[in-house]
Every structure is written in structure tokens, then in C-alpha cells.
Amino acid sequence: METVIELQNVSKKFKNNLIIENLSISIPLNQVTAIVGKNGSGKSTLLKMIGGLIKPDTGEILFHTKEHVTIGYVPETTPVVIPFTLAEYLTHMGKIRGLTNEQLENQINKLLKIFDMENERDIRIVHFSKGMKQKVAIMQAMLEETDLLVMDEPLSGLDQKAQADLEQLLIALKERNISIILTCHEMKLLEKVVDQIFVIHERQVIQTNSQQRHGELINRVVFEVPNMFPVEAFKNVIIMDEEIDDGQRVIELHVSYDQTNQVVKELLERGASIKLLEPLDIKGKEFPEFFYRGEKT
Secondary structure: EEEEEEEEEEEEEOOOEEEEEEEEEEEEEOOOOEEOOOOOOHHHHHHHHHOOOOOOEEEEEEEEOOOOOOOOEEEEOOOOOOOOEHHHHHHHHEEEEEEOHHHHHHHHHHHHOOOOHHHOOOOOHOOOOHHHHHHHHHHHHHOOOOOEEEEEEEOOOOHHHHHHHHHHHHHHHHHHHOOOEEEEOOHHHHOOOOOEEEEEEEOEEEEEEOOOOOOOOEEEEEEEEOOOOOOHHHHOOOOEEEEEEOOEEEEEEEHHHHHHHHHHHHHHHHHOEEEEEEEEEOOOOEEEEEEHOOOOO
């Protein structure tokens, strides 16, 4: 699988708080990649490093498709009041980036058509719905011909119709050969749009569709859930179900390579906390000891 951008052994801390530690991740070309994890796990920090807003303290960020990859960044929050029409705002943002009037006219017309907002060209953004404002945020990130679109919680706060519109937009952008990486909590989006999921846990990233190694086709998934968690849907692939001290239980599944994405999606949707995901190389490989002790991670 061709890669658009790769992070190698990247670490980042703020003051004395280590957010990301020796993280390595490859973002595939022309696919939608989701980063999921608990609040404060480092998702936004990771996106800002990929988007070039902040630099890692250690490690490298490498581009594989060409010498210069144009990245568009869409933050989770945008200005509350933008005192411009849509066309004025896009023009203003484009000039900040050094685009010529001709480049701006061509690109704005193209984006208005892609985003189906030609009729809103001369309407002030303050009158837009939240879903429309989210489209504007994406448009400003794509004023230059974008290779990689980085989006922090793009569906946050949107109603169902706006979410559905944005889902279709992401599919259309992928069909235009734009690579997309985003953070989100909305499981429907993961099911419909996302090709690959990475889970951030303890400053590291776990890939849900791990590559086959040593001819193995089985992945090992370890997760923590409350004792009352329904496991009937997974009973045929449960290898271990261990109760720990605080009303929680740790469960290990062995699932096929092809089924891993769907299983992880279902677990996250049901509120499970993914602790470990790796190819199953060695039969009988022992659980990390902290699972049995019930220590918090």
C-alpha cells in the first residue's frame, strides 16, 4: 500500500507532560484514516504534527509521494463570528497564503461547485448553519491543491443531516484522490467512510488492520469493559475473559485479519477500551502482567 506521509519514532511533550512517545505511523495514499482514543490521549497533538502546526521534539516526518505534499488543516473549533461573505472569506484566506487573484478565482469557483455552495457565494457566513460553517472550514483548508486533508473532529456538534452531508463530501473528496486523516467519535462515520482506524493508547498508536506477518492471518485484540458488558456477539472468538479488581474485566479475542476492523468498530461503539492489538505471531503469548493486576493505564 502506497504511503503519503510517515511518522518515525515521533515524540512530543508540553512542559513536563509527555503526550506522544516514540510513535510510528504511516498514512496510506488516497484513503480515509481515523484516529480514535480517549480525551487527552494526544489525538489533536498528533494531527497538529502531521499538519505542520507544531514540530515533534524527536523523530521524523517523511513524505513519500513527492517532494512537497500540500496539507490542508481543519481545526476542531473555528472563529465564532466571521464578518465576511463566503467568497470574501475564501479570498482573504487565499491572499494570506500568497495565492494570485487568478489562482483564487479558479480555486474558489472549483470549491463552490464541489461543496455545492455556489448559491451561498455572496451570503455572510454568520448566517450559515453549523454544518455549512464546517464546509467553509474545509474549503479554506483546500484553497491550495490539497494532497492530504487533516481534520480534527469534523462531525462534532453537527446534526444528523449535516453529518450525512459531510460523510458524502468526504467520500467525494476521497474519489478525487485526496488522502484524509481525521479524529472522530461518530461510529457511523467510521463504518461508512473510514478505510483504516488507529487507536491511541498510552501515547502509542495501535493499528486495527495490522499487516500480515510471518504468514499469520490472525490478530489478537485485548480490551477492558465493565463486568456487565455483553459478550455474546464475540463468544466464538474469546480466548480469555478475566475479571479484575474494580468491576471491570479484560477480554482477549483472536480474530481474522479481514474481520479486525469491524470487530474493533463494534467494541468502540459499545464503549470498550482497546488495550492491545497486534498480529498473533506466537501461540500462547502471555498477557501483559498489569491486566491481571488490574492496574490503571
